[in-house]
Amino acid sequence: xxxxxxxxxxxxxxxxxxxxxxxxxxxxxxxxxxxxxxxxxxxxxxxxxxxxxxxxxxxxxxxxxxxxxxxxxxxxxxxxxxxxxxxxxxxxxxxxxxxxxxxxxxxxxxxxxxxxxxxxxxxxxxxxxxxxxxxxxxxxxxxxxx
Amino acid sequence: xxxxxxxxxxxxxxxxxxxxxxxxxxxxxxxxxxxxxxxxxxxxxxxxxxxxxxxxxxxxxxxxxxxxxxxxxxxxxxxxxxxxxxxxxxxxxxxxxxxxxxxxxxxxxxxxxxxxxxxxxxxxxxxxxxxxxxxxxxxxxxxxxx
DNA sequence: CGAAATAATTAGCATAGCTAATTAAATGCA
DNA sequence: TGCATTTAATTAGCTATGCTAATTATTTCG
Numbered sequence: 331x332x333x334x335x336x337x338x339x340x341x342x343x344x345x346x347x348x349x350x351x352x353x354x355x356x357x358x359x360x361x362x363x364x365x366x367x368x369x370x371x372x373x374x375x376x377x378x379x380x381x382x383x384x385x386x387x388x389x390x391x392x393x394x395x396x397x398x399x400x401x402x403x404x405x406x407x408x409x410x411x412x413x414x415x416x417x418x419x420x421x422x423x424x425x426x427x428x429x430x431x432x433x434x435x436x437x438x439x440x441x442x443x444x445x446x447x448x449x450x451x452x453x454x455x456x457x458x459x460x461x462x463x464x465x466x467x468x469x470x471x472x473x474x475x476x
Numbered sequence: 477x478x479x480x481x482x483x484x485x486x487x488x489x490x491x492x493x494x495x496x497x498x499x500x501x502x503x504x505x506x507x508x509x510x511x512x513x514x515x516x517x518x519x520x521x522x523x524x525x526x527x528x529x530x531x532x533x534x535x536x537x538x539x540x541x542x543x544x545x546x547x548x549x550x551x552x553x554x555x556x557x558x559x560x561x562x563x564x565x566x567x568x569x570x571x572x573x574x575x576x577x578x579x580x581x582x583x584x585x586x587x588x589x590x591x592x593x594x595x596x597x598x599x600x601x602x603x604x605x606x607x608x609x610x611x612x613x614x615x616x617x618x619x620x621x622x
Numbered sequence: 623c624g625a626a627a628t629a630a631t632t633a634g635c636a637t638a639g640c641t642a643a644t645t646a647a648a649t650g651c652a
Numbered sequence: 653t654g655c656a657t658t659t660a661a662t663t664a665g666c667t668a669t670g671c672t673a674a675t676t677a678t679t680t681c682g
Contacts, residue, residue, distance in 0.1 A: 395672085418679070444487075452612050470597060539641085540660075541661085
């Protein structure tokens with residue numbers, strides 16, 4: 331099967347663009363005073379509801395010891411609370427506090443505002459293109475092969 | 477000024493898509509045995525040619541001490557070489573070795589293949605859309621406001 | 623009941639980010 | 653000219669985030 335040169339070029343540009351985009355919003359996240367791993371884990375807890383440590387680690391694609399420490403940080407900052415699972419006392423249940431929910435919405439708002447401000451400079455036709463492209467990319471990422 | 481709801485929604489989706497995309501390719505990068513910061517810096521050196529430490533730090537949007545250590549790692553791995561700038565002996569010139577170039581191409585190939593395989597499942601019209609969207613996003617990211 | 627499995631944590635290592643302080647070299651001005 | 657300032661890079665030392673291996677507590681199962 332011959333490799334498609336232009337397809338690989340597109341993939342490369344896509345990769346590079348994603349890196350630059352995230353690097354840019356990272357600045358806003360830094361303003362919240364909470365690191366990226368914590369922010370991301372908090373997001374899962376806020377939107378997904380109470381969850382065990384192992385499940386949270388799996389959701390964030392990190393190992394349990396890593397997640398244990400991330401939760402330590404979130405707990406110390408008062409953004410989540412640990413409690414023992416009553417029906418299996420080995421397990422913990424991690425839940426967002428009201429502060430945790432507020433903090434997450436706040437951070438998301440900053441990120442999104444910043445990106446939106448930049449996107450606002452594009453003509454409507456290009457915005458439509460971005461919109462369609464996102465759908466396409468998500469579809470491609472969700473596919474199995476590769 | 478009224479906030480544009482759909483624009484923020486687009487920004488949010490864009491952000492989320494970028495995260496998922498990079499999480500996916502991170503797996504391939506890990507196979508190279510070289511960390512993401514080193515890989516990214518190496519990429520700048522390989523494609524941009526010899527560069528000073530400060531310029532490289534700026535290009536990678538990190539502080540000079542951070543870049544100094546990243547270059548330490550790359551040098552130790554034999555992927556780049558440091559030399560003194562003859563016309564200003566305070567400065568160093570960082571250059572990719574043949575090994576460095578080979579390693580980068582190798583890693584890039586893995587990443588790109590993986591992404592390309594997924595993109596290949598999209599119809600031509602959607603690929604064209606992705607292409608245009610990337611241009612638009614890069615233009616938006618490069619803009620000053622925000 | 624005791625062995626094995628499971629959930630989480632602890633310990634210890636590497637990478638990657640930062641600021642502050644240091645070293646070496648170049649620039650600049652009295 | 654010569655000394656002070658600026659600039660390039662590094663060193664030192666902190667935090668955060670990733671890992672594996674080992675420990676602890678609890679549950680499950682033969």
